[in-house]
Amino acid sequence: MSRESFLLPNGEGYRIKSDEYSRSRGGSSEMLDVRCARCSTKVLIYQKDGPGHLKRCYSDRIAFRFVNPDKESDEALLQCPQCDQMIGRRMIYKPESREAYGLVPGSFSKRKYIPEK
Numbered sequence: 001m002s003r004e005s006f007l008l009p010n011g012e013g014y015r016i017k018s019d020e021y022s023r024s025r026g027g028s029s030e031m032l033d034v035r036c037a038r039c040s041t042k043v044l045i046y047q048k049d050g051p052g053h054l055k056r057c058y059s060d061r062i063a064f065r066f067v068n069p070d071k072e073s074d075e076a077l078l079q080c081p082q083c084d085q086m087i088g089r090r091m092i093y094k095p096e097s098r099e100a101y102g103l104v105p106g107s108f109s110k111r112k113y114i115p116e117k
Contacts, residue, residue, distance in 0.1 A: 006031055007115045014063040031113035036080035042066045043087055045113050056100040
């Protein structure tokens with residue numbers, strides 16, 4: 001896979017999106033591994049566009065969301081699949097009219113996503 005494509009945990013490929021949103025943020029993107037701050041369980045893989053803090057995760061930039069198949073999940077909440085800590089809540093980001101998850105500060109950690117081989 002090229003530098004602009006990644007292999008996800010489910011074996012599917014993900015191609016970095018380049019659209020008006022990424023271009024308005026300088027055109028730089030990186031893939032992040034977002035984890036629960038409490039138990040370090042992976043929560044999602046996310047394409048972050050531009051510099052700055054991670055305050056929200058746009059739904060169209062979530063490459064992969066980890067869920068616990070044994071638990072029923074509420075799509076309005078972004079929760080840790082292991083310990084159920086709330087990471088974020090679904091919202092509409094009004095300036096762009098985009099669906100996103102507003103993240104709870106301190107409830108997650110992030111690092112650059114490195115695909116497993």
